[in-house]
Amino acid sequence: xxxxxxxxxxxxxxxxxxxxxxxxxxxxxxxxxxxxxxxxxxxxxxxxxxxxxxxxxxxxxxxxxxxxxxxxxxxxxxxxxxxxxxxxxxxxxxxxxxxxxxxxxxxxxxxxxxxxxxxxxxxxxxxxxxxxxxxxxxxxxxxxxxxxxxxxxxxxxxx
Numbered sequence: 001x002x003x004x005x006x007x008x009x010x011x012x013x014x015x016x017x018x019x020x021x022x023x024x025x026x027x028x029x030x031x032x033x034x035x036x037x038x039x040x041x042x043x044x045x046x047x048x049x050x051x052x053x054x055x056x057x058x059x060x061x062x063x064x065x066x067x068x069x070x071x072x073x074x075x076x077x078x079x080x081x082x083x084x085x086x087x088x089x090x091x092x093x094x095x096x097x098x099x100x101x102x103x104x105x106x107x108x109x110x111x112x113x114x115x116x117x118x119x120x121x122x123x124x125x126x127x128x129x130x131x132x133x134x135x136x137x138x139x140x141x142x143x144x145x146x147x148x149x150x151x152x153x154x155x156x157x158x159x
Contacts, residue, residue, distance in 0.1 A: 005115040014054070015053075015054070015057055017052050018036070018057050018058050018061065019057050019058070019060070019061040020039070020061065021033065021036060021058075021061070022058040022059070022061025022062045022065075023055070023062070023065045024065075025061075025062065026061070026062040026064075026065025026066060026069070026119065026120075026121060027065055028059070029036040029039050030095045033058050033062060033149070034116070034149075034152055036058070037054070037055055037058055037149055037152050037153045037156065038152060038153075039156075040054055040153060040156070041152070041153040041154070041155070041156025041157040042156040042157070042159065048154075048157060051153045051157055052122055052150055052153065052154075054088065054153070055089075055146070055149035055150045055152070055153040056149070056150065057152075058147045059142070059145035059146040059148065060142070060145075060146075062120070062145055063138065063141050063142050063145055065121075066121070066124040066137075066138075066141050067121055067124075067134075067138060067141075069121055069124040069125050069128070070124040070125070070127055070128040070134060070137055070138075071128060072125065072128065073125040073126065073127065073128025073129040074128035074129065074131075074134075075128075076091070076128075076129060077091065077094075077103075077128065077129040077130070077131070078094075080144075092094070094126060094129050094130070095129065095130060097126065098126060098129065098130030098131075099130075105127070105130075105132060106108055106136070106140060108123060109116075109123055109127060109132075109137060109140045109141065109144075110140050110144050111150065113140055113141050113143070113144020113145050113147075114145075114147050114148050115148075116148065120141065120145075124137070125140070
């Protein structure tokens with residue numbers, strides 16, 4: 001593993017590779033950013049400052065994906081289903097769910113960002129559909145994801 005990391009690191013590619021992998025992992029569950037960060041912390045020869053930078057890059061990569069999903073949800077909610085009753089019924093269910101969580105929506109976003117449950121992908125979609133402000137969502141998502149990945153890499157490095 002270290003030889004691959006050294007090859008990427010020689011050209012600065014480890015940062016780009018981790019950012020792109022994190023974007024992918026925001027959508028595809030099989031591309032697991034948490035596992036990648038654990039592997040970096042536990043198996044690489046990188047020192048803690050570089051690991052923290054990589055953890056922040058991973059967090060920001062996932063936040064880019066969450067921003068795209070948020071905007072997709074907003075677009076879907078604005079567009080509606082137009083002649084598709086089944087899709088319109090699902091959109092109505094999402095809006096009802098959003099109303100149910102109205103008083104604790106910011107807490108839900110924060111919990112998803114830090115703990116990963118419920119999946120932040122779904123929270124981003126829901127937040128976009130129910131009309132949460134984009135700046136508010138992104139501020140919570142960025143801080144929460146950074147806390148999540150820095151904590152993960154720190155624990156992996158310590159163990």
